[in-house]
Amino acid sequence: xxxxxxxxxxxxxxxxxxxxxxxxxxxxxxxxxxxxxxxxxxxxxxxxxxxxxxxxxxxxxxxxxxxxxxxxxxxxxxxxxxxxxxxxxxxxxxxxxxxxxxxxxxxxxxxxxx
Amino acid sequence: xxxxxxxxxxxxxxxxxxxxxxxxxxxxxxxxxxxxxxxxxxxxxxxxxxxxxxxxxxxxxxxxxxxxxxxxxxxxxxxxxxxxxxxxxxxxxxxxxxxxxxxxxxxxxxxxx
Numbered sequence: 001x002x003x004x005x006x007x008x009x010x011x012x013x014x015x016x017x018x019x020x021x022x023x024x025x026x027x028x029x030x031x032x033x034x035x036x037x038x039x040x041x042x043x044x045x046x047x048x049x050x051x052x053x054x055x056x057x058x059x060x061x062x063x064x065x066x067x068x069x070x071x072x073x074x075x076x077x078x079x080x081x082x083x084x085x086x087x088x089x090x091x092x093x094x095x096x097x098x099x100x101x102x103x104x105x106x107x108x109x110x111x112x113x114x
Numbered sequence: 115x116x117x118x119x120x121x122x123x124x125x126x127x128x129x130x131x132x133x134x135x136x137x138x139x140x141x142x143x144x145x146x147x148x149x150x151x152x153x154x155x156x157x158x159x160x161x162x163x164x165x166x167x168x169x170x171x172x173x174x175x176x177x178x179x180x181x182x183x184x185x186x187x188x189x190x191x192x193x194x195x196x197x198x199x200x201x202x203x204x205x206x207x208x209x210x211x212x213x214x215x216x217x218x219x220x221x222x223x224x225x226x227x
Contacts, residue, residue, distance in 0.1 A: 006156075043202065044218065045204065045216070047215045100145045101159060104157040106155055107154075
């Protein structure tokens, strides 16, 4: 069974600085995909970034990028030039190829200080 | 495009009452899901459906029931509400989850007192 672990319940960053949120996962499959979701205080779940396991290149979406270390089963999210609007819960999730069910970590609450 | 619509947004139930959380999507997605979110626990899958007429249990199905009579609708039924069911409930749908992830509804905050 897949598991996703986020070891940092809370993190904080100064506005304009860079922060990295950690995520590790465990799967016996070689075909899988990884996601980061953002949940602001509005409660809406927003897809931030996605990574295919077979791609060595790290995914990037504007100020958001990932550090995908396949051998270590690590999938951290880096937020550059942090903005107040980045304050939210961030969830890491994984899915095995052929499945349609995401497995989520417990989340990291990010605070951005002005 | 409405996406995934959940109703109600908030509800308070008394112990032993029943209710149905409604979920509708207009994207013609085959796959639909119900998750519950508890503080510090992430999202746990309650039930899911791979198409009309087909449902299956997730990780935490006890105390809940679902039906999927149409592609659009996936209601979640709580029978005999208990305080342990106090949570935020999310409905989601997907087309190809590995490519696009889920589209989520805005959630229902349920309190059982």
